[in-house]
Amino acid sequence: xxxxxxxxxxxxxxxxxxxxxxxxxxxxxxxxxxxxxxxxxxxxxxxxxxxxxxxxxxxxxxxxxxxxxxxxxxxxxxxxxxxxxxxxxxxxxxxxxxxxxxxxxxxxxxxxxxxxxxxxxxxxxxxxxxxxxxxxxxxxxxxxxxxxxxxxxxxxxx
Ligand code: FES
Numbered sequence: 728x729x730x731x732x733x734x735x736x737x738x739x740x741x742x743x744x745x746x747x748x749x750x751x752x753x754x755x756x757x758x759x760x761x762x763x764x765x766x767x768x769x770x771x772x773x774x775x776x777x778x779x780x781x782x783x784x785x786x787x788x789x790x791x792x793x794x795x796x797x798x799x800x801x802x803x804x805x806x807x808x809x810x811x812x813x814x815x816x817x818x819x820x821x822x823x824x825x826x827x828x829x830x831x832x833x834x835x836x837x838x839x840x841x842x843x844x845x846x847x848x849x850x851x852x853x854x855x856x857x858x859x860x861x862x863x864x865x866x867x868x869x870x871x872x873x874x875x876x877x878x879x880x881x882x883x884x885x
Pocket of ligand 1: 816817818819820821834835836837838839850851852
């Protein structure tokens, strides 16, 4: 009678293997769940967008390149190098443009004015301390080209 209630070596081993299998299965499932959620927490995906040759932009000049959402990115060249700005005005979202003669960016909606370095100079953006947003870029001096680091479109799963 007691023999039926006593665990056998084979039964203990089978239980241990089943328990290990369950731990492994749920651990793998949990890890997959974390990997599925993690990229969304790290922020939007970006990609490099070819923006042209360096010699296309004279010193003091600006070139507009559209990102993958269709927003104009204004790339400015100065003696110090290149800098890129989102053309979206930080006040209410109108589009700024470059004024070659004044070497400033102008937002026509409320006469928002920005210095060549993107700092607000006059109008509502200056009152609120809202500067133009810079867009990261990579300058490949050796190849003579530049790339913008722009938000990817689609936002599909990783
Ligand atoms: S939207 Fe540009 S100054 Fe108002």
